[in-house]
Amino acid sequence: xxxxxxxxxxxxxxxxxxxxxxxxxxxxxxxxxxxxxxxxxxxxxxxxxxxxxxxxxxxxxxxxxxxxxxxxxxxxxxxxxxxxxxxxxxxxxxxxxxxxxxxxxxxxxxxxxxxxxxxxxxxxxxxxxxxxxxxxxxxxxxxxxxxxxxxxxxxxxxxxxxxxxxxxxxxxxxxxxxxxxxxxxxxxxxxxxxxxxxxxxxx
Amino acid sequence: xxxxxxxxxxxxxxxxxxxxxxxxxxxxxxxxxxxxxxxxxxxxxxxxxxxxxxxxxxxxxxxxxxxxxxxxxxxxxxxxxxxxxxxxxxxxxxxxxxxxxxxxxxxxxxxxxxxxxxxxxxxxxxxxxxxxxxxxxxxxxxxxxxxxxxxxxxxxxxxxxxxxxxxxxxxxxxxxxxxxxxxxxxxxxxxxxxxxxxxxxxx
Numbered sequence: 001x002x003x004x005x006x007x008x009x010x011x012x013x014x015x016x017x018x019x020x021x022x023x024x025x026x027x028x029x030x031x032x033x034x035x036x037x038x039x040x041x042x043x044x045x046x047x048x049x050x051x052x053x054x055x056x057x058x059x060x061x062x063x064x065x066x067x068x069x070x071x072x073x074x075x076x077x078x079x080x081x082x083x084x085x086x087x088x089x090x091x092x093x094x095x096x097x098x099x100x101x102x103x104x105x106x107x108x109x110x111x112x113x114x115x116x117x118x119x120x121x122x123x124x125x126x127x128x129x130x131x132x133x134x135x136x137x138x139x140x141x142x143x144x145x146x147x148x149x150x151x152x153x154x155x156x157x158x159x160x161x162x163x164x165x166x167x168x169x170x171x172x173x174x175x176x177x178x179x180x181x182x183x184x185x186x187x188x189x190x191x192x193x194x195x196x197x198x199x200x201x202x203x
Numbered sequence: 204x205x206x207x208x209x210x211x212x213x214x215x216x217x218x219x220x221x222x223x224x225x226x227x228x229x230x231x232x233x234x235x236x237x238x239x240x241x242x243x244x245x246x247x248x249x250x251x252x253x254x255x256x257x258x259x260x261x262x263x264x265x266x267x268x269x270x271x272x273x274x275x276x277x278x279x280x281x282x283x284x285x286x287x288x289x290x291x292x293x294x295x296x297x298x299x300x301x302x303x304x305x306x307x308x309x310x311x312x313x314x315x316x317x318x319x320x321x322x323x324x325x326x327x328x329x330x331x332x333x334x335x336x337x338x339x340x341x342x343x344x345x346x347x348x349x350x351x352x353x354x355x356x357x358x359x360x361x362x363x364x365x366x367x368x369x370x371x372x373x374x375x376x377x378x379x380x381x382x383x384x385x386x387x388x389x390x391x392x393x394x395x396x397x398x399x400x401x402x403x404x405x406x
Contacts, residue, residue: 015254016263024260051218057227060219061303071325072295075288085278092275093296100264102303122274 019203021101027058028200029098031123032105032191035116035170036133037162038148039140041179041187042107045133048188053103058201060103063090068108078159084115091119098127103200111161113168126198131191132173137162139180222406224304230261231403232301234326235308235394238319238373239336240365241351242343244382244390245310248336251391256306261404263306266293271311281362287318294322301330306403314364316371329401334394335376340365342383 022028032049034042046062053060073089076082087110097104110116120128140162141149152160159165170176175194177187195201225231235252237245249265256263276292279285290313300307313319323331343365344352355363362368373379378397380390398404 015250016257020257021262021264024257024262047218054219054223054227059224059227059304061224061299063299067299067302071298072292089275089292093299095274096264096266096270096296097300097303099270100300100303100305101262102305 018099018101022203024203025059025101026201026203027101027103028127028203029101030103030127030129030195030198030200031094031098031119032103032129032131032195033094033110033116033119034105034107034131034133035110035173037135037137037140037167038109038160039143039145040133040135041184042109042133044184045131045177045179045187045191046105046107048184049105049191052188052192053195053201056201058103059101060105061097062105062107063094063097064107068093078165080112080159084112087112087115087119091115091122094119095122098123103195109161109167111165111167113170116170129175129194129198130170130173131175131177132170134169134176134178135180221302221304225406227406228262228304229404229406230304230306231330231406232304233306233330233332233398233401233403234297234301234322235306235332235334235398236297236313236319236322237308237310237334237336238313238376240338240340240343240370241312241363242346242348243336243338244387245312245336247387248334248380248382248390248394249308249310251387252308252394255391255395256398256404259404261306262304263308264300265308265310266297266300267310271296281368283315283362287315290315290318290322294318294325297322298325301326306398312364312370314368314370316373319373332378332397332401333373333376334378334380335373337372337379337381338383 018029034046036042043064050060050062073086076086090106094104094106151157152163161167179187221232237249239245246267253263253265276289279289293309297307297309354360355366364370380393382390
């Protein structure tokens with residue numbers, strides 16, 4: 001770094017580039033965007049993938065309801081407008097993490113196709129991997145891990161995806177994983193294998 | 204990872220913890236929060252620190268106007284309410300990056316003490332390093348790298364910090380760096396030395 005008098009400070013923008021960080025990390029920054037109904041297994045799958053990646057020294061990070069809805073997006077509700085803003089912010093944050101070189105995973109219902117495509121458009125071609133975590137509604141409702149479907153059927157939760165709000169299925173997701181057919185290990189392996197094939201697990 | 208039937212998916216929350224990522228990265232997740240007038244040299248200093256850290260293989264990431272104001276916070280202006288929401292979101296995102304194990308730097312004027320303290324309160328004790336990039340107003344105005352002071356004096360920019368909007372100086376910043384006295388190399392070294400002393404550059 002050239003020494004420089006403080007009274008003549010100039011802009012050192014991007015002295016360290018994404019590619020530099022990727023080289024140190026031995027991986028490529030990428031966004032893996034899980035979408036699917038409540039109870040489809042998005043967060044569980046994301047954390048299983050995180051664990052598999054970590055076993056080989058890769059750095060990933062999961063953005064999900066746990067760390068987003070009570071923090072960054074705690075001032076948003078579930079109206080269509082708020083859902084769109086929720087996903088917009090998550091897309092922007094995921095982009096920043098990917099620029100940092102992190103294998104970034106988002107696990108949100110993200111029911112609107114346009115919102116998901118907007119998130120995709122923020123990333124370079126090939127750096128956004130949409131994973132449709134597919135499961136029949138009746139299976140998701142049967143699982144009902146948080147008791148939300150029960151409440152939605154009872155009318156206690158308005159605008160609940162799959163019951164009283166729409167879910168727009170992806171038309172060209174990079175991966176479709178049916179968690180009523182594959183077990184967790186198989187599902188996670190499918191994601192990790194895809195990343196390896198796409199050259200994301202080396203720099 | 205225990206194999207598991209997909210119909211009985213359970214919550215694997217936090218299988219990979221912050222401490223695990225820190226061990227792989229050989230550093231601690233931390234937020235370095237630069238605050239100061241426009242033209243004080245926050246972004247320049249942050250990028251100089253990023254470069255110094257990178258030379259020793261450390262992974263840092265700078266959040267600044269370039270990647271936040273045109274992305275995550277593009278729907279915010281400069282009213283007091285919007286400034287507060289701007290800083291709130293940045294604080295939340297910085298927290299996520301720190302949890303990921305990244306040495307996270309934010310370079311925003313962040314003029315309100317309460318807003319900075321709110322960002323601090325999101326992090327564990329010792330994981331938030333406030334750096335007051337101090338410079339006399341007349342020096343910042345003399346530099347005026349983006350011509351903003353000129354416009355503010357001409358009344359073309361309302362609510363400009365230091366001219367027509369307040370800047371509340373930090374009362375207990377971890378570091379105070381006067382960039383009209385120290386050059387860029389000295390300023391950056393001061394930050395890196397502090398991180399080393401605090402044990403942030405090893406896991």
